[in-house]
Amino acid sequence: MTYELFYRRHESPKTVRTEPIVLSTVLADEVNANLRTRGRALVDKINGVRIERLEDVIRAFEQPANGQHVIEFLPKNTFECLERESADKANANILKTYGIQRDRRL
């Protein structure tokens, strides 16, 4: 992550992302209990969309393939899958559990 956030802009400016996005943490819930990546991971793609900034995350989550969200991470090509329907259903409850008023602020 240090490389992506600091060195890439100097060494490979053409491939740098405007606003690198990290999966900072996972708010624990039954729907995400099986995720192995729990945070501190740089997001490469979501549902095949290259993530350059936070707006891309929203756009990408609107395009699931086969009812699943696929989140790919850098640098070693690991990825996680989430069932879209279950995730959508659980979202409101997760926000309530953790006392979060809105699921985004851009």
Next chain:
Amino acid sequence: MHLLLLSFFLLASTALLPAAPASDWENSLVYLEVTRKTYEVFQPWTPKSRTVQKNGLIIGAREILTTAEELSDRTLVRVQKGGRGKWWNAEVTWIDYHANLAVLTAADATLWQGLKPAAFTTGKLPKEGLQIVRWRSGNLETRKAEFNQFLVEDARLSFIQHLQLEASTEMQGVGWAEPLVVNGKVAGLATGQGGNNARFLPASFIEPILSARKAGKYPGLGYFPFTWTPVENPSTFKFLKLPGDPRGALVVDVPAAPVLEANLKPRDLILSVDGFDVDNQGYYKDPDYGQLIVENLGSRRKFAGDVVKLKIWRDGAQLNLDYRLPKLDYSVKLLAEQTFDQAPEFLIAGGLVFQPLNIPLLRGFGDDWKRRAPFRLTYFAGEAPSATRSGLVVLSSVLPDPYVLGYQDARLLVVDAINGQKISRLADVQAALQKPQDGFHTVEFLRGDNLRRIVLDAGMMDEATKRILERYRIPAASHVEAK
């Protein structure tokens, strides 16, 4: 003809020699003294000497087995039997740093009088009655050891992960090829210790290598170069369209080198290897050792060039893959893991000290070099060589002199090009310095947050180099290995 007959006689007499009984280790265990050259990492023109003592095990006619550790760059190896007294000169006849094994011999026949070869354990390891044996102050020291576990971990001198045995003991300072013995046979050779837990190369790892070597059919160890990850998420299996119970290790990265005919791809699931089913944690049940990670199947009685039968899941279908194990090679990585048996390379040009960037150089930052060395340099350790860059060279330091005034604080910068020529090796530096441009040498560094380039008067460089070598009392301007 006489020599041939003598060889046959020696082999035959070895075959007849009985294995060492429980009380006879003093005739099967010898004490070794190894003197070797070491070097100041950042002043590689300064050799030093280091002497270590370790143990050797008689394994056959005029053959002593020990670990390969501390045998590189050796200048003198001596053997002592009975724990004290006379020393015999010895030489290494075979060494495999990846396997951490070496075989020694000595020409003087008097050494071998009274010595008996030890035998290795076969089959399942008895968990009771384990002991560690070594020479200490002229006496044979024997201490109880308690079996903890078999595990697959990084080798001492290589990036391969292979089978190791862990046993706890009250004996301290273990790790110098002390044999772990049981029922008069050798169950392993010690490679290290952390607290009361000692690590051993198990007999089942050593013996097939020695047998293959004896038969002249040992090609070296093979390995799995790909990276895999455990999968716990049922959604991932659904995404991969794998029906049934969760199983298999998920391949996430396959390096471009080594090139293999039948290779894996990212997102392949490894379902079984040589008939052993692989679970979703990447483990298989070994009939001899219990649950082990799948890496072990790359060295379980297999060598480089051997085929392992993989059953994989790819793109929603099952496939069988004959996976030929590539040979372990330190140079397969961008930063060479080890540089044994060669003096460290360097090149001094007008006070600029160039060195290859490799792991031995980074180890110069101490045992915790991964945290202490500059981040950008350690990050290269995870990168693969490319078609345009087979290695890296750093400007490790600048020896102050009027010629390089202003650049004296530059250090640990990765060289991109010199006089317009891309640099992968020190030989490239030598060649590029033969071709100054418009009377100047231009050294360009990889783009980063530091100095971008150094420009020096080419006409003054040779004179400056000569002056600097004299002032700093450096015996030569370079040591570059022919490749």
